[in-house]
Amino acid sequence: MNQRISAIVAAVACLSAGGASATENGQLRALLGAPSYELTTPQFPGAYGQIWLQHYSANKLRGNDGKAPVTDTTTPLGTLPVRADGEIEATVLVPRFTYITETLVQEGRLGFSATLPLVHQRNDVTLSTTLPAGLPAATVAAVNGLLAQGSAQRSGSKSGQGDLDVTAFVDWQGDDGRTALGLSVVAPTGSYVAGRAVNPGAGKFWTVRPLLIASRVWDNGLELGLRATYSVNTRNSDTQVRSGQYLHADWAGMYRIDDSWRAGLQGYVVRQFTGDDGPGVPSHGNKARVYAIGPMVAYQSESGVWALDFKVMQEFGVRNRPQGQLAWVRLNLRLD
DSSP: OEEEEEEEEHHHHHEEEEESSSSSGGSOOOOOOOOGGGSSSSSOOOEEEEEEEEEEEEEEETTSSSSSOOOEEEETTEEEEEEEEEEEEEEEEEEEEEEEEEEEETTEEEEEEOOOOOEEEEEEEEEEEOOTTOOHHHHHHHEEEHHHHHHHHHEEEEEEOOEEEEEEEEEEEETTTTEEEEEEEEESSSSOOTSSOOOOOOOOOEEEEEEEEEEEEEETTTEEEEEEEEEOOOOOOOOOOBOEEEEEEEEEEEEEEEEEEEEEEEEEEEEEEEEEEEETTSSOOOOOOEEEEEEEEEHHHHHHHHEEEEEEEEEEESEEEEEEEEEEEEEEOOOO
């Protein structure tokens, strides 16, 4: 292979190893769309257990312009674009424990919760490019081989424990709604290996995030609820990458059909406000964004001991991450 062809192949090899997602490997330490009817339902002192099952499926990857990510590099033949397409599926089982104490803080009840996701994820990524006509067959084969190698490096599946989230909060409840303020700390307990295509854990770093829950209910059956967090990340000790800060807000607009049934719309918003920083991070176009909306229905038993809800949400307006659909089934139990 002559020097010119070698330079082309080397450039493609370097390009195919790059990334197109904001936050490290596109990972968000956020259970998108998790809260539901409990946003507007009084939480009395005691112990609660929750089992949540989430399924996420995406068949589109989005770059900074909202289209499939395309990265350009300079080769002896000129600028060569490499496009990333793919599918991502994740199934997450989420055990969660919540305890609301009798202790009052400024007339609000002190509470604690802990969440530990169990994750199975599969990535199937394909890299492709359009080569100029008339190239030698050996050059085309070499470039396509490197793209296939880069695709394989980004693809795979893995099951394992995610990152532990521990939250302390104070909950004020009234006849027409509730407000809660808290602070969450997420520890790097999940299965993670730097350079692995799929990791159940986000990385070897910590996340601290303040929490706000606010809701309002009306006598006509309308209920509105919001849960918002703002995540600040430390630097990943394995890769020296620091993911940017981002807002994650879940909202629900529900109608109380009777004492047991609710139905309505739910959605979420993620907006990254500071860029990622570290080795291999692009200098621009590395802030994540996603919106989602979809129907939900919830049932609470007459005794209040258990409740079940189901929802499906479609993502849109996505930047620098996958775009797909999310479904939740959740069982909540009063344990005492």
